[in-house]
Amino acid sequence: MYDQYDALIFDMDGTILDTEPAHRKAWSQVLARYGMAFDESKMIAYNGSPTWRLAEVIIAENQFAMDPHQLAAEKNAAVKTLLLDDVRALPLVDVVKAWHGRRPMAVGTGSERAMAVALLDKLGILHHFSAIVGADDVSEHKPHPETFLRCAQLLSVAPEKCIVFEDADFGLQAARAAGMDVVDVRLL
Structure with missing residues (x-):
């Protein structure tokens, strides 16, 4: 898919x-x-x-x-x-698990990096991600594209070859501004 x-x-x-x-x-x-x-x-x-x-x-x-x-x-x-x-995982975590090892993956979040690392580790999925970009890693926040552009950079992948999974309007705007395709998970 x-x-x-x-x-x-x-x-x-x-x-x-x-x-x-x-x-x-x-x-x-x-x-x-x-x-x-x-x-x-x-x-x-x-x-x-x-x-x-x-x-x-x-x-x-x-x-x-x-x-x-x-x-x-x-x-x-x-x-x-x-x-x-x-903390509980949402159903989309199945996509993370299914694509682990098949494509590089990153988390681009409005939460602070340390919080993201702690939560992903607690659920046992931290190792699925090659990069994590938190609010404290960027100077411009969603809806600005910096979070997702930084993820692509850390993964060494061109932005237009990335797909973003988001649940918030600011995040959808940020992904589109980054030139990435985006899935609005609220519609799944």
Whole structure:
């Protein structure tokens, strides 16, 4: 099915790992500490963005004075504990396993690299990927194509010979901007 591609690139959260419930729970816990709130349905629009970007929006909406990087760090610490206890693979992990050893594969995620490595290792699939590009590995985040272009570069594959698997609008835009074909996993 993907034979025409020289490499496969996967988003992580919501694509190969079911991490969204833990992310929502972590935000709820951290925001409660400060008496802040945020509509969970609005968070979906920021899927694929680095945590600090969503923290900026939450802080502004709550008219709160706080460094978004501090709030993001607190959320990341909370989610790490939750995820490492309860991470689950989504059905698309079967594609990862089926193509392991047949094509080089990478993960291009809006999560920090250390979190991605820990989660993929916890599920026993870290060794399936030749490259991992996290939010802290790039200066421009999705919908900018840098994440996926960096994956292709690390795999030594031309962008137009890559296919990306994504579940978020920002990620779909990033893959297309990189000149890559993309599968919207929400439609599978």
